[in-house]
Amino acid sequence: MDEHDIFKLITAGVRFTKKSKKEPPSNPQPRLEVSRHEKPVKKEESDKDSVDDTTEFRLLDGASSNKPKRKKHKKEKTLSPKELELQRAVDEANETRKQYGISVLGKNVPPPVASFSSLTKDFKMLPRLQLNLLSRNFDRPTPIQMQALPVLLQGRALMACAPTGSGKTLAFLTPIINGLRAHRTSGLRALVLAPTRELAQQIYRECAELTRETGLRTHFISKVSEAKQKHGAECKQRYDILVSTPNRVRFLLQQEPPLLDLSHVEWFVLDEADRLMEEGQNNFKEQLDDIYAACSHPTKCVAFFSATYTVPVAKWALRHLKNLVRITIGVQNSATETVQQELLFVGSEGGKLVAMRDLVRQGLQPPVLVFVQSKERAKQLFEELLYDGINVDVIHAERSQHQRDNCVRAFREGSIWVLICTELMGRGIDFKGVNLVINYDFPPTTISYIHRIGRTGRAGRPGRAITFFTQDDTSNLRSIALIIKNSGGSVPEYMLQMKKVRKSEARMRAKKPLDREDISTKIRPETKSDKSHKSAKLNKVERIEKLLKNRKGHEKDSMSRQKKLSNIKSDLKPADKRKGYVSKTKRKNIQT
Numbered sequence: 211m212d213e214h215d216i217f218k219l220i221t222a223g224v225r226f227t228k229k230s231k232k233e234p235p236s237n238p239q240p241r242l243e244v245s246r247h248e249k250p251v252k253k254e255e256s257d258k259d260s261v262d263d264t265t266e267f268r269l270l271d272g273a274s275s276n277k278p279k280r281k282k283h284k285k286e287k288t289l290s291p292k293e294l295e296l297q298r299a300v301d302e303a304n305e306t307r308k309q310y311g312i313s314v315l316g317k318n319v320p321p322p323v324a325s326f327s328s329l330t331k332d333f334k335m336l337p338r339l340q341l342n343l344l345s346r347n348f349d350r351p352t353p354i355q356m357q358a359l360p361v362l363l364q365g366r367a368l369m370a371c372a373p374t375g376s377g378k379t380l381a382f383l384t385p386i387i388n389g390l391r392a393h394r395t396s397g398l399r400a401l402v403l404a405p406t407r408e409l410a411q412q413i414y415r416e417c418a419e420l421t422r423e424t425g426l427r428t429h430f431i432s433k434v435s436e437a438k439q440k441h442g443a444e445c446k447q448r449y450d451i452l453v454s455t456p457n458r459v460r461f462l463l464q465q466e467p468p469l470l471d472l473s474h475v476e477w478f479v480l481d482e483a484d485r486l487m488e489e490g491q492n493n494f495k496e497q498l499d500d501i502y503a504a505c506s507h508p509t510k511c512v513a514f515f516s517a518t519y520t521v522p523v524a525k526w527a528l529r530h531l532k533n534l535v536r537i538t539i540g541v542q543n544s545a546t547e548t549v550q551q552e553l554l555f556v557g558s559e560g561g562k563l564v565a566m567r568d569l570v571r572q573g574l575q576p577p578v579l580v581f582v583q584s585k586e587r588a589k590q591l592f593e594e595l596l597y598d599g600i601n602v603d604v605i606h607a608e609r610s611q612h613q614r615d616n617c618v619r620a621f622r623e624g625s626i627w628v629l630i631c632t633e634l635m636g637r638g639i640d641f642k643g644v645n646l647v648i649n650y651d652f653p654p655t656t657i658s659y660i661h662r663i664g665r666t667g668r669a670g671r672p673g674r675a676i677t678f679f680t681q682d683d684t685s686n687l688r689s690i691a692l693i694i695k696n697s698g699g700s701v702p703e704y705m706l707q708m709k710k711v712r713k714s715e716a717r718m719r720a721k722k723p724l725d726r727e728d729i730s731t732k733i734r735p736e737t738k739s740d741k742s743h744k745s746a747k748l749n750k751v752e753r754i755e756k757l758l759k760n761r762k763g764h765e766k767d768s769m770s771r772q773k774k775l776s777n778i779k780s781d782l783k784p785a786d787k788r789k790g791y792v793s794k795t796k797r798k799n800i801q802t
């Protein structure tokens with residue numbers, strides 16, 4: 211009996227079935243801990259490679275939630291009436307969050323509030339503030355306000371992400387005003403920072419409205435030179451709230467002696483936090499570090515707001531802020547659903563101007579915002595549209611503050627219908643009723659796209675955004691098409707099937723916009739580079755001419771080529787050296 215026979219004997223009657231290849235993973239993936247009510251931040255398809263650092267931050271260390279831990283099979287515990295009541299309150303809060311697309315992360319997050327008046331009982335909301343809200347026709351809180359207000363009124367650290375135009379400004383100003391309550395002479399107690407002067411000014415205006423007759427005093431640093439006088443030692447106690455850009459605040463902090471004292475700051479708020487914490491660009495991050503260090507109050511409330519978030523910001527918040535609550539409204543890093551979005555292929559740079567003129571011919575519904583990638587291009591497009599008789603103006607960093615203020619005011623008042631702008635106006639600016647955003651130049655990142663098109667479709671109103679693209683813009687096309695699809699729009703399938711952009715390429719595109727052909731159609735004076743290009747070409751033509759002269763046996767062919775070359779040469783030569791050129795003075799003499 212050999213081994214085979216023994217095996218047959220002992221396995222007689224036993225049937226072997228094929229083992230399934232699917233086995234449970236030995237090392238399960240980390241699970242996202244979200245609160246039970248939480249609608250998971252859904253994304254049909256994410257395009258994480260397309261934009262640098264826009265990856266969702268839900269799996270970071272330290273993420274806590276108020277989700278009850280899954281219990282192992284234990285005996286069902288009967289709840290006491292008090293516990294039952296608590297459970298009911300939690301269920302109710304979860305139901306409201308689900309209804310409004312509110313997601314929260316953090317321990318013991320307070321329930322969302324359904325009305326401003328409900329804040330009176332629990333948070334002793336200032337009656338005057340209630341009145342000011344009503345006088346601005348804010349009768350119900352928006353979803354971000356519903357959840358952020360109770361969190362901030364409890365003095366918790368907050369990182370909030372809500373779509374463009376969803377009322378984030380009010381979500382941080384209301385708790386600040388309620389927290390400060392009345393004017394004190396101890397010095398600044400709240401600091402709100404924004405990336406641009408225009409946005410800071412807008413927040414200041416909103417704050418001035420909401421603090422009306424509360425006694426609280428808000429200040430906006432308009433000019434650093436003026437600020438030097440205004441912030442002298444005797445003025446330090448004049449204001450309660452300061453709204454500014456980081457560079458102005460840091461400038462005042464760096465004076466000897468410092469012209470700002472931030473040691474009493476109890477509220478530290480960053481609007482457009484992801485932009486402010488970007489490393490490199492404008493050195494905002496470096497400035498912020500200095501400012502944050504100067505805000506030495508031990509129990510200050512810190513809040514970050516933006517429509518988009520990046521991983522470094524979340525990491526910073528988790529590392530530095532205790533008892534942090536994170537709120538996301540809808541889908542993180544997505545475009546607002548109230549904007550109807552279109553992508554328009556225009557062939558070439560020249561095609562853009564044709565498309566723009568076509569849109570005007572079809573009838574534009576002002577006000578319209580047009581985004582271009584640089585101030586040079588803004589100026590060129592402005593001249594073109596002005597020539598077409600359009601009621602247009604332009605805003606970019608090279609214009610004076612006075613011009614910029616006038617331009618924004620005129621656009622708000624409706625005396626300018628089309629405003630051409632650069633990325634400067636991409637974030638936060640709340641122009642009421644912008645009907646159309648045109649991305650004349652393709653946005654460098656999806657983040658930029660989300661903010662630019664968010665200048666329309668605000669506060670629940672409908673809006674429209676058209677994005678021109680040429681063959682050169684196809685690298686980012688897929689990621690923007692995905693944004694459109696994820697916010698409910700339709701895009702051609704081929705765009706979604708395009709190759710993903712590598713991270714390094716996306717990063718490069720974000721830093722350095724594409725070199726584009728000029729917008730301007732008018733003949734411009736010759737530049738230095740044009741001249742050197744021409745002289746190189748002339749040298750080449752002369753070399754070929756010499757070669758042709760030396761060739762024998764091809765006289766006929768050579769003659770016609772030489773004629774062509776001499777024509778080219780004459781075009782390339784400076785006007786005064788061309789054959790038949792008559793100088794201005796000679797011309798004058800001939801005429802007289």
Ligand SMILES: Nc1ncnc2c1ncn2[C@@H]1O[C@H](COP(=O)(O)OP(=O)(O)OP(=O)(O)O)[C@@H](O)[C@H]1O
Pocket residue numbers: 347348349350351352355372373374375376377378379380516517637638639640664668669
């Ligand atoms: N509760 C409310 N009811 C009605 N309108 C509101 C309410 N809260 C804010 N608004 C209005 O909504 C508009 C957009 O608000 P806000 O500028 O704060 O948006 P945002 O979320 O900060 O947008 P962005 O991300 O572009 O900066 C404003 O005109 C504001 O007056």
